[in-house]
Amino acid sequence: MSRLLWAEKYAPRKVSEVVENRKAAERVVEFILNWHPDRKPKALLLWGPAGVGKTASVYAAINELGYDLVEVNASDKRSLDEIRRTVGAASSLSSLVKGGKRVILVDEVDGISGSEDKGGISGLVEILKKTVYPVILVANDAWDPKLAPIRDFCELIRYNRIRSNVVASVLAKICEREGVEADPLVLKKIAENAKGDLRAAINDLQMVAEGRRSITMDDLGVLSLRDQEKSVFDTLKAIFYGKSAQGMIMAASSSDVDYELLMQWMCENTWQHMQHPKELADAYNALSRADVFLGRIRNRQHWGLLSYVFALMSAGVSLSRETSGGGAPKYQFPSWVKDMSAARARRNALGGIASKVGEKCHVSSKEAFLSYLPYIKFIIEANPEVGAKLVKWLGIEPEAIEFLVSKEAAEKVKKILS
């Protein structure tokens, strides 16, 4: 029996069925309908985290409009060659008439390796230049520096994480259709667990609920993140409440939790156990030393050093306490890990701006970062009209501005420039 993924079975068939990012999906429809070969920008770049409906909204749009879809995976060189042939063959007028309604979808463009000549980024740019069909690109991070040549051809459309109450309501509908009786609390839990990724939530639901009449909280044990978190807590407890250095080191080195992740948890929570400034400084110093060893391992593949990492990050930290008692802290999820992807997108975007500024003003992007960006930010916020002209002259993409300045200022600039 072939098993159908619920995430596909219940994918939106029409744009009106797209949740949370419906505006973005409507923009996709407009783009396809109004497209012509001289349109500028020539392509769409849909970007955002996984499982929020980027590809799904393209499917929904072409399904609704009755277009053909040519789908390729950008990291597959062969499929790019294929497209190049199609695009090339279609560029004559006769085939344009014959070819009819077609959309080219290039998925996972940020998966392309930057350096390859054929295929890769330059292959895509070539396609974007020549295409006689609307092209839609999909990526997680539109601000990846290697995508810069592609961005010049694209209108960027951002997809947001899906709020957990929206996710939960989708899950509820699926349960109804599948004839599964589900406690709303269970669905809420699954939705929260997925952190805005609807596809993951639906997959989790399927894993828990498929073939059952009803599901309860007890059935959630199979979901993996809960396990992960539980074992982090156990490890932290063993480190901070252990009796011997040996035991603490064992707890760290035998933990199911990846040691780099464990370091993040330690960094986020160690302060809760250190009541005195001296203890605090010593404990974080031990953590910092552990991180230095980790760096040496990474740089020199010197895996023998790993035991020092474990010793410093566990006993080194925990035994910095002289007088502080145990206490019963509430361990917190590392804020760092949570925001990592957002921070990366931001840094990439700012890096892109800095390199544009650097080109215009004869400095490196590093120098532009320090001695231009703060002032440009100030000018845009103090005086959006002047700022907009500046943005245009510097050749900065208006979409990138929102990473540099306040939302209001960014909106004003975009309005002036559009």
Place this chain on the structure above:
Amino acid sequence: MASEEALMWTEKYRPRTLSEIVNQAEIVSRLRTFVEKKDMPHCLFSGPPGTGKTTAALCLAHDLFGEHFQGNFLELNASDARGIDVIRGIVKDFARTMPLGEVPFKILVLDEADALTQEAQQALRRTMERFTRTCRFILVVNYSSKIIEPIQSRCALFRFSPLSKEDLARRLLYVAEREGVMLDDSGIEAILYVCGGDLRRAINTLQAAAAIGGSVTADSVFMVTGKARPEEVREMIGLALKGDFVKARKKLHDLLVTYGLSGIDVVRQIHRELFNLDIPERWKAQLADTVGEIDFRMSEGADEEIQLSALLAKFAYVGSQIGG
């Protein structure tokens, strides 16, 4: 050359020819003889940021090549395009082809050449030697000592000194006048105070202060620097010294995530702020040692947050020792 008028004032008022450069008189006069003789050695321009090194290179090339500037001049930024591949590729391709016009060589400017790796510098040395006939190099650096000996010995060294207060003030007034901006004495003083001898930052500060509207005064300048230089760094240090480690870490997180600063940026900012802190002087030197150690560890390790958290914890400890 620029068909569209530059909107960043640093570019709009960047001198186009050697005769427009108002300071560095000795250097300029030597560069002029290069233009007259239509000959020059490889050069090494060294000096602090914003003292006119890149400008001097651009002016020299403009004066030498005139209308043939485009094909004969290439500017690369080593810290953006560093590594052996770039030297081997772009630089070689440019250096080996014949120049246009009556000057028998091209000019390649390698900005921030101190960012080049040792290997890249070795490769560069050979390229400089092989193509001397068709291409002269100008290496622009902050510290000439970071350039390997064999290259230094092949170059004429020019040391750019920080601009004098008078030169800076004159330039600022000139720009302000051309832009129709009122700039009073307090405004000039304030800009000089916050920008040191760096003309680039001085002009950027002026432009940002002018964007507020009205005349540029000490108040408007400090409004710019208050926002442009993340005040948060000082606030973060203050929180840590007071022993509020949790809030200080939250600020750190903001700086890294919201402002998108890199860990190195933050450490350098902390170092700069260190000596303005209201703590006993002898602690400042000790803290500088700690900051330096963390800077070093950051280059050895990888995790900015862990290293900076350790630094903040140390500040908290020092704060408790001072008993502030």
